[in-house]
Amino acid sequence: MxxxxxxxxxxxxxxxxxxxxxxxxxxxxxxxxxxxxxxxxxxxxxxxxxxxxxxxxxxxxxxxxxxxxxxxxxxxxxxxxxxxxxxxxxxxxxxxxxxxGVPRIEFQDEELERAEARISALTQGNPLNALVEDLPPEQREAVLARVVHERDYDEIAREQDVSEALVRQRVSRGLARISGGLREDER
Missing domain, CATH: 1.10.1740.10 (RNA polymerase sigma factor, region 2, helix turn helix motif)
Structure with a gap:
């Protein structure tokens, strides 16, 4: 009612x-x-x-x-x-x-979906660490916070004491690396 x-x-x-x-x-x-x-x-x-x-x-x-x-x-x-x-x-x-001089990295929807699907699939058996272990620590923390824990960029930025733009950049670059690894795995 x-x-x-x-x-x-x-x-x-x-x-x-x-x-x-x-x-x-x-x-x-x-x-x-x-x-x-x-x-x-x-x-x-x-x-x-x-x-x-x-x-x-x-x-x-x-x-x-x-x-x-x-x-x-x-x-x-x-x-x-x-x-x-x-x-x-x-x-x-x-x-x-x-x-x-830092360019903005734009992802296509299918790239984001592939990266998120891979992360989601890997978290089932918890081999997430294997997926993100090759990322630099800052990118790994940002990707985990944003994608896995679904936290807001500004919240992550405050916690890491960096700008929101830097957090977005770290997530973008981390996802780009993960997505690049996915493309290699699909060959």
Whole structure:
């Protein structure tokens, strides 16, 4: 049965009841994801930003004050702010990459799928170490954190005390090496 409480009521109730926020999330997550997908042109980025939007909403729910406009407008305001920050961060990363002369590595979907399938298959018998053991330690840690443990790039960057762009580069290069090894195995 659908919860009949308004968004304002759900946000107020969520201060003491986590399930109330879960209802608010389920009510708006798809709309936020679609909105961010349209703005970013990238599903992965949109999904990461959507998670950040709801994390921000959860963290800021104590400061939320009901207004004439619906709570959904507040939520989309958070989305717009995070999108703007993401774009600024992306521009800085592109500028840094250009200064350093580091090209962006682009993968085709089938290359990513092959690498992920290989990693997934190998983790079943836990020979994952055999797959990633030839990677430099930084790439190995980044690939494991991102692909196996499905952690966000910014979280990995904070943990490793490096930039998000560097983590993305390490994951990309690690996957490229793994994918290259796959192509050799297929011959």
């Amino acid at each position: 659908a919860d009949s409480r308004s968004d304002d009521e759900l946000l107020k109730a969520s201060l003491d009841d986590a399930e109330a926020f879960a209802v608010f999330y389920r009510r708006h997550a798809e709309a936020v994801l679609v909105y961010l997908r349209q703005r970013t042109g990238d599903v992965e980025t949109a999904a990461d930003l959507t998670a950040d939007v709801f994390a921000g909403a959860f963290a800021g729910r104590r400061r939320y004050k009901p207004r004439r406009e619906p709570a959904r407008a507040w939520l989309f305001g958070i989305a717009n702010n995070l999108l703007a920050m993401s774009r600024r961060k992306q521009r800085r990363a592109l500028a840094a990459r250009a200064r350093l």
